[in-house]
Amino acid sequence: MPGHNAFMLINGKPIYESSSKSQKPIINPATLETIGTLPEASDVEIQAALNAAGKSYQEWSNTSPARRGEMLHKAATEVRANVEAIARLLTLEQGKPLAEARGEVKAAAEALDYYAEEGQRVLGEILPTNKSDTRSLVIRQPLGVVAAFVPWNYPVSLAAWKIAPALAAGNTIIVKPASNTPLATCEFVRLLNSCLEPIGVINLLLGSGAKIGPALISSPVVQKITLTGSTETGKQIMSLAAPYLKKVSLELGGNCPIIVCRDADLEAAAQGTVYRSFRNMGQICNAINRVYVDRAVADTFLEKVLARVSKMTIGDGLRDPDVDLGPMATADGLEKTLAHLEDAVDKGATVVYGGKRPENAGPGYFFMPTVLTNVNHQMRVMTEETFGPLAPVMSFSDLDEAVALANDSPYGLVAYVYTSNLKTAFVLSERLQFGTVGINNVTGGEVAFPYGGWKESGLGVELSHHGLNEYLALKHIRITLL
Numbered sequence: 001m002p003g004h005n006a007f008m009l010i011n012g013k014p015i016y017e018s019s020s021k022s023q024k025p026i027i028n029p030a031t032l033e034t035i036g037t038l039p040e041a042s043d044v045e046i047q048a049a050l051n052a053a054g055k056s057y058q059e060w061s062n063t064s065p066a067r068r069g070e071m072l073h074k075a076a077t078e079v080r081a082n083v084e085a086i087a088r089l090l091t092l093e094q095g096k097p098l099a100e101a102r103g104e105v106k107a108a109a110e111a112l113d114y115y116a117e118e119g120q121r122v123l124g125e126i127l128p129t130n131k132s133d134t135r136s137l138v139i140r141q142p143l144g145v146v147a148a149f150v151p152w153n154y155p156v157s158l159a160a161w162k163i164a165p166a167l168a169a170g171n172t173i174i175v176k177p178a179s180n181t182p183l184a185t186c187e188f189v190r191l192l193n194s195c196l197e198p199i200g201v202i203n204l205l206l207g208s209g210a211k212i213g214p215a216l217i218s219s220p221v222v223q224k225i226t227l228t229g230s231t232e233t234g235k236q237i238m239s240l241a242a243p244y245l246k247k248v249s250l251e252l253g254g255n256c257p258i259i260v261c262r263d264a265d266l267e268a269a270a271q272g273t274v275y276r277s278f279r280n281m282g283q284i285c286n287a288i289n290r291v292y293v294d295r296a297v298a299d300t301f302l303e304k305v306l307a308r309v310s311k312m313t314i315g316d317g318l319r320d321p322d323v324d325l326g327p328m329a330t331a332d333g334l335e336k337t338l339a340h341l342e343d344a345v346d347k348g349a350t351v352v353y354g355g356k357r358p359e360n361a362g363p364g365y366f367f368m369p370t371v372l373t374n375v376n377h378q379m380r381v382m383t384e385e386t387f388g389p390l391a392p393v394m395s396f397s398d399l400d401e402a403v404a405l406a407n408d409s410p411y412g413l414v415a416y417v418y419t420s421n422l423k424t425a426f427v428l429s430e431r432l433q434f435g436t437v438g439i440n441n442v443t444g445g446e447v448a449f450p451y452g453g454w455k456e457s458g459l460g461v462e463l464s465h466h467g468l469n470e471y472l473a474l475k476h477i478r479i480t481l482l
C-alpha cells in the first residue's frame with residue numbers, strides 16, 4: 001500500500017478521493033517505486049473549489065493588509081518549522097537532493113514573509129487635475145479569485161511565488177500543481193490553510209491541467225490566471241482566457257545563453273556555467289542552455305569547466321542529502337534530453353563529457369551532466385529548451401557575433417555575461433533581449449527583484465513589488481467638489 005497519498009484541499013477540508021474515483025500513481029524518480037496516489041478532480045471538486053474561493057473573497061479582501069500580513073507571517077513560521085518534512089516529500093517525488101529541497105522550502109517561507117510586508121505597502125496616488133473643483137485619486141484593489149497553475153521543477157517555491165502575492169493583495173486562490181509532484185505542495189498548502197481565516201481563502205485542486213484549466217479559466221468566478229510552465233501551455237492558457245479577456249500572467253520556458261568574454265575571470269565563469277547548467281539536472285527555466293565563449297579563451301575555459309563537471313556527484317538525494325545531482329524528474333524529460341543529444345551528435349557535435357547514464361546509478365532517471373562542443377544553431381540543443389543536463393559550448397569571434405547568437409531565439413528569459421570590462425557589461429546588458437541579465441553571476445530568481453520573460457518566455461512579471469501589482473487592478477476615482 002503506497003504511503004504518501006496526495007489530497008485536494010477545498011474549503012479547508014482534505015479530499016483524498018474525488019467523486020469520480022479517478023486517481024494516478026506518484027513515482028519516486030530515483031527508484032521508480034510508486035510512493036502514493038493522486039486523486040484527479042472531477043467537476044464536483046472543481047465547482048466546490050470555485051465556490052469556496054468565491055465565498056471567502058468578500059471577507060478576505062476586506063481584512064486589513066496588516067491582519068493579512070500577520071497571518072502570512074504565521075504561515076511562514078509554520079512552514080519553517082516543517083522544512084524537513086516538506087523537503088523530504090519534495091525529494092521523494094521530484095528527485096532533487098535533500099539539501100536543495102530544504103533550500104526550496106525555505107525560499108517559499110521567505111516569499112510569504114516578504115509579501116506579508118509588501119502587501120501593506122500598496123500605495124495609491126493623488127494626481128493633479130486641471131480643474132480647481134476636481135480631485136483625482138488612483139487606488140489599487142484586488143482582482144477576485146486567482147487560478148494558479150504550477151510546474152513540477154520547483155513545485156513549492158513557485159507555488160509560493162503566486163500564493164503569497166495573490167493573498168497579500170487581497171485575492172483568494174485555487175492552486176493546481178503538476179500531477180507528478182503534488183505531495184510537498186499538499187503539505188505546504190495544508191499548513192498555510194491552518195493559518196488563514198476565513199476558511200476557503202486557499203484551495204488546492206489535483207489532476208489534469210487539460211481538464212481543470214479550461215474549467216477554471218471559463219468560470220466567471222475566476223478573474224486572474226497565473227501559470228508557470230512551458231511556452232506551449234502558456235499559449236493554450238492565453239487562448240482559453242481570450243474569449244473572456246481575463247488577466248493572465250505567464251512565466252514560461254527559456255533557452256538561456258551565457259557569454260564568456262576574453263577578459264572574464266574564467267574560473268568564476270566556469271563555476272557559474274557548471275552550477276547553472278546542471279543544477280536540478282538542468283530542469284530550471286533559467287538553466288544555461290547555450291554557452292558562448294570567446295575563441296581566444298575557449299580551450300582554457302573548457303578545461304576549467306571539465307575539471308568541475310568531473311567532480312560532480314550523482315545519486316539518490318534522500319540517501320545522500322548533499323549529492324550534487326539527483327535523477328531527472330520524469331521519463332519524458334530524460335527522453336527529450338536523449339533526443340536533443342542524439343540530434344546534436346548526428347549533426348556533428350562532440351561529447352566531451354558524460355552523454356550516458358552514470359555507472360552504479362539506481363534504476364531511476366539518472367543521467368550524467370554532459371558537455372558538448374562543435375555545436376551550431378542547426379541543432380535542437382541550441383534552439384529549443386532541453387530542460388535537461390546538456391551544456392553545449394560554442395566559440396565566437398567578437399561581441400557582435402556573441403550578442404547576435406544569444407538573441408537568435410524565440411525565448412527571452414535570462415542571459416548571463418562574464419566580463420571584467422565595465423563597458424562590455426553595460427553594452428551587452430542593454431543589447432540582450434532578455435527579462436533578466438546576470439553579469440558575473442548566475443543567481444536565480446530572488447523574491448525582492450522582478451522576474452519575467454521577454455518574447456515567448458512570458459507575459460508580466462513575478463516577484464518584487466512589480467509582481468504584487470499583477471494581482472491588483474488600478475482604479476481612478478474622480479471627485480467633483482460640488
Ligand code: NAD
Nearest residue numbers: 149150151152177178209213229230233251252253254285
Ligand atoms: P507544463 O506547461 O507542462 O505544466 C505546468 C502546469 O500547467 C501543470 O500544473 C500542468 O498540469 C498545467 N497545465 C497543463 N495544461 C494546462 C491547461 N491547458 N490549462 C491549465 N493548466 C495546464 O510545464 P512543466 O513541464 O510542468 O514545467 C516545465 C516548464 O515550465 C518548462 O518549460 C520551464 O521552462 C517552465 N518554467 C518556467 C519558469 C519561469 O519562471 N519562467 C519557472 C519554472 C519552470
